[in-house]
Amino acid sequence: MDLPTMLADIAELVGCESPSADLAAVARSADTVSAVGQRLLGASPERIVIDGRTHLRWRFGAGPARVLVLGHHDTVWPLGSLATHPCTVDGGVLRGPGCFDMKAGVVMAMCAIAALPDRSGVTLLITGDEEIGSPTSRGLIETEAAGCAAALVLEASAPGGALKTARKGVVGYRVGVHGRAAHAGLEPEKGVNAAVELAHQLLAVAALADPQRGTTVTPTVTAAGTTANTVPAQGEFTVDVRVSDAAEMARVDAAMKALKPVLPGASIELGGKSNRPPMPASASAELFARAQTLARQLNLPPLTGAAVGGGSDGNFTAGLGVPTLDGLGAVGGGAHADDEHVLIDELPGRTALVSALIGDVLGAAR
Incomplete structure (x- = not known):
């Protein structure tokens, strides 16, 4: 993984503001996400517009989907936020509106899939309305998750880089x-x-x-x-x-x-x-154990898990009974706040972990 290129891609997404309620802004953001995905994955996504809200889907391989990789490109930040919170890279920290929640995670998902020797059975779904409760994308998420062996959610980590193993x-x-x-x-x-x-x-x-x-x-x-x-x-x-x-x-x-x-x-x-619906710890237990094993094999710091109060689209996949692991995205903090940031040094290892976990689930499913 080329870290400078990855940082440039994250900055490109952050630089295209995408407040959930602004349909035109979300559509422009979808264009930017599509362009970055085309470069990293060598394929254009399907563009799915529901009630004016723009979602993107990549499907790899001709067979059934085995792993759903899930993220969103909308944010809570209003247009003009870049004027007061510009995207910066300084002192090992990337800052900017929506960088932690969750545009860094979108790029990480793409890089993780790009690193796979065989992507067959992987679906990448990037939605455009998660921050307002996924009113148009819930059905899409549930349809894509049905029958999958795992749903991996690239939402930002819990404090200290913990994975989100349960959600209210x-x-x-x-x-x-x-x-x-x-x-x-x-x-x-x-x-x-x-x-x-x-x-x-x-x-x-x-x-x-x-x-x-x-x-x-x-x-x-x-x-x-x-x-x-x-x-x-x-x-x-x-x-x-x-x-x-x-x-x-x-x-x-x-x-x-x-x-x-x-x-x-x-x-x-x-x-x-x-x-x-609630995402119970039982939904993530097996995947979390796999991730811990893979982290050790990759010589990464020991993984921890956390139950959190915030909801995500992982609640929907867990509600279907699909094994779901959340919080696999960026390590940092300040979601929705003035100090939103991503720790740059954590990006390579975390992305390698996601790639290894996708490959592990695919191997078992095949």
């Missing part, structure tokens, strides 16, 4: 509260204060968390009312739920659906659904 499931809810407007000074008693009802519901929802089970239930965006002198007639808040297993997902869902208004005359409207 993710559910998002919207709680709408309806009251009745009235003049706040003249006759507030004629109103039903949606803001007060919202406060009651916020506390009830937050109490559903169970730290002992690793369940977080977090009210987030909150709004109520229209003017300062009017009893609020409506309000709403969103809820972020993270659970480690299906039983907890069912418990929280039942409790959310059982919410009742506290104030006479108030009503509640509940919306939302599961975004990603």
Whole structure:
């Protein structure tokens, strides 16, 4: 692997901004990813556009897919972020919006596949909407994963370079509260204060968390009312739920659906659904053991694993029962933050590990 070329390819992807919500920007990014892939893999991808969102797929060999290598090229960074967070390479660190999550991982995936003596049975899928929950790519991911011996996710590593061996499931809810407007000074008693009802519901929802089970239930965006002198007639808040297993997902869902208004005359409207199923440690156990063995054979530092709260497209593949190992991408930190960065010295070894793991799974599957 030519490290300077790899760094240049990563910088090229980072230099093409791709916020998930900007369809034109994601399409431009897909052009850039395609060009880099053409150089590294010697093949152009299939371009798959669903509801305006652009995904890329490379399939190698005429036989059935055995290994799905998964990544995404969209980011959380808005257009113009490069002006304040330029892509730089300095002191062994590459910086730039989206470099860690996960444009370095995209290039690593391509380099790992390019190094294989036989790519038959490998599918590389790079999606364009992961950061917003994969609304258009979930079906595509699940279709490509079906029947595979493994799904390898090139998302960024956990702290210290740990692989992500388990992920929590993710559910998002919207709680709408309806009251009745009235003049706040003249006759507030004629109103039903949606803001007060919202406060009651916020506390009830937050109490559903169970730290002992690793369940977080977090009210987030909150709004109520229209003017300062009017009893609020409506309000709403969103809820972020993270659970480690299906039983907890069912418990929280039942409790959310059982919410009742506290104030006479108030009503509640509940919306939302599961975004990603849990990825249990059992889904990654065998692949993680293989990766540890390969790391020793490659004289790499011992691999560690971590269970994390964030979801990824690996949740979908694990939910199908496909063995899934996540966090195989760049080592660094600062995902979604001002200090997002990639440790350059880790790139060659990590990429070699991914290549060896793909080859190992292919060999076993054949």
